[in-house]
Amino acid sequence: MTATHVEDHVHDQPMSEVALRSVAIEALLADKGLLTADQVQQQVNLMDGRTPADGARVVARAWTDAAFKARLLADSRSALAEMGISIPAETPHLAVVENTDDLHHLVVCTLCSCYPRMLLGRPPDWYKSLAYRARAVSDPRGVMAEFGTTLPTDTRVDVLDSTADMRYLVLPCRPAGTEGMSEEELAGLVTRDSMIGVTRLSD
Amino acid sequence: MPAAHDRGGWPDDTPIDRTEHEYSDWERRVDAVHQVLAAQGIRTTDEMRRAIESLPPEQYESLSYYEKWTAALEILLIEKGILTAAEIDAKAAELRQRGL
Amino acid sequence: MTTISSETVRYPDGAAVRVRVGAPAHHFRTPAYIQGHTGVVDALCGTYPNPESLAHGGDGLPRQPLYRVRLRQTDLWPDYAGNPDDTLLVDVYQHWLEPA
Incomplete structure (x- = not known):
């Protein structure tokens, strides 16, 4: 996960512990080369497009x-x-x-x-x-x-x-x-x- | 007594709460992470269901939908030796420091 | 259609079947509320990898025929309030069915 993507998650309200863990898991998987932030975003876009x-x-x-x-x-x-x-x-x-x-x-x-x-x-x-x-x-x-x-x-x-x-x-x-x-x-x-x-x- | 996930026919007098919330970014992304890992053969839908069903009943009933998906993801990645709980703890602490 | 890695399809449409009773320690997809009840095969939905294997890292073989089984609501719920002809259709894998 790039710094840019982490900043995307910064909001006024702190994230819940579980939400934070989900971001941590995605970041670690990206660090290990198992996925990229772009792949995840593409999947998000795919599901957002299904209505x-x-x-x-x-x-x-x-x-x-x-x-x-x-x-x-x-x-x-x-x-x-x-x-x-x-x-x-x-x-x-x-x-x-x-x-x-x-x-x-x-x-x-x-x-x-x-x-x-x-x-x-x-x-x-x-x-x-x-x-x-x-x-x-x-x-x-x-x-x-x-x-x-x-x-x-x-x-x-x-x-x-x-x-x-x-x-x-x-x-x-x-x-x-x-x-x-x-x-x-x-x-x-x-x-x-x-x-x-x-x-x-x-x- | 059926397991906590096996809900069909449970006595339940509560009206159905029809409030719908807009999914937040982290919910959309944890959903997507599951699908990306599935596409790569790293985890199956059935493993994910099994991991969710392994949560203690009080967690099963109290966690939100995507909190359960996060918990299941963590269980499976640790089980498969891909991540450790200590790594996730450390990364979460680092992200908190960065303002999340 | 069967292959060497699939269980042979045993029940034709209309066959009377009973849902087996059980709560194995592994993941399974047969809800408690239909277990022990008798219904009729509505249709064969296809033959799929066994989720009880997939959920625990297995290959899902042999594949299991999956049936849509029709049960009468008044059989499932003693004080069912609707039309006595109302039914429930539920998907059940062949190894959870026996002839009735």
């Missing part, structure tokens, strides 16, 4: 192109490649699950924080919280209610606990009254939370 807008583009394409949707649900890797989005060759893999009037999906990772970062970026704090991880599996409707979503009782809820090599993206229902909208306008309607499944777009 729910990526997932929203995919959802809007699926809404407007039935053949694309079929490919996306059957084999997300090749379908996303068409849009210039790459899924790792080995792991994690991604599956897209489709909501309908009768079926709603909710995604959680009870063991850690598995999340479709390739399409949504870094997860929100609540997704990683102990309360969400505890309750999303045992009380999905109660969790959704806290996000303002009340599902009809006869709508089935499928909770996806992504414990392993799969990541899940929810394909929300297309809101009514959007028939005339362009793909770009539709993408603007799609929220991150609807792609996790804690909300619906029609509410």
